[in-house]
Amino acid sequence: MKITKTHLSQYNRVALLLAAMLFLAATIIGGVFNTVLASGLSTAEKVSAGDIAAIDLEYGEEINELCAGCHGEFGQGSTDGEYPRLAGLDRQYLVRQLQYFKDRSRLNIPMLPYATERELPEKDVLAVSAFMSSIQLPTRLPPVDESSFDSYARLQASRRVVNIARYPGDVDAGKQLYSRECGSCHGKDGLGKPDKRAPRLVGQHSKYILRQMRLISSGKRLHDEPGDAEIFSQFSDAEIDNMLAWLSVQDD
Secondary structure (H helix, E strand, O other): OOOHHHHHHHHHHHHEEEHHHHHHHHHHHHHHHHHHHHHHHOOHHHHOHHHHOOOOOOHHHHHHHHHHHHOOOOOOOOOOOOOOOOOOOHHHHHHHHHHHHOOOOOOHHHOOOOOOOOOOOHHHHHHHHHHHHHHHOOOOOOOOOHOOOOOHHHHHHOOOOOOOOOOOOHHHHHHHHHHHHOHHOOOOOOOOOHHHOOOOOOOOOOHHHHHHHHHOOOOOOOOOOOOOOHHHHOOHHHHOOOOHHHHHOOOO
16 A cells, blocks of 8 residues: 555644553643652652552552561561551551652662662552551451361461560659650550651650650751650659650550
8 A cells, every 4th residue: 555645644633642642641640649649748748648549559469578678577676675666657658658758858778779769669659658547557366266267267366466665764753754744646545646756756666766756855866846856854763664654564
């Protein structure tokens, strides 16, 4: 068949139409992330509850395979206080902390190789934060059903249990101090207040909280305001122990 100028014109129109369709498909697939990035606002502020369903939690689980080397397979953290529990923390809080690591406003040596735009782009931040937030860890194993007991299933279930060990201190005194100094932001029950950008403390490892309080009091980590360092430095070791004692028994 002889190709004429008319045919070329038709081919061009078809090519342009296909290109437009591909562009539209890419826009729809990445709609959540493109909207967030184009807005100029932080993802924590911009992604609505309706958009969460569009975030690929399976992709977030894949990213977590890298995080698990330090934070555990289920985001349970480590009891020695080196790595925090991430499972069940507020999604917006997790997004914000990862952004702080990336822009170096919060410094953490183990995070340096990973908290970069190349290794952890914005869509990855959203996905892994949503996945971590969705993980619910029990504080105890269910009663044993002897009629259908499965030892392997029981062992697997036990790996997901996180119950904070009783920290030495005066629980009643710790409750009073917590209510006065921390409850208005972190919640009277210690489960956090997302609207105040305050994470849950109940269920977090005691030694990790202790280490963060020391970093804040020394000015090495920003709390809310620079002046908070002075407030934290005024707490005695006994007062901190008491507060940690109260927090440690709230998941019993």
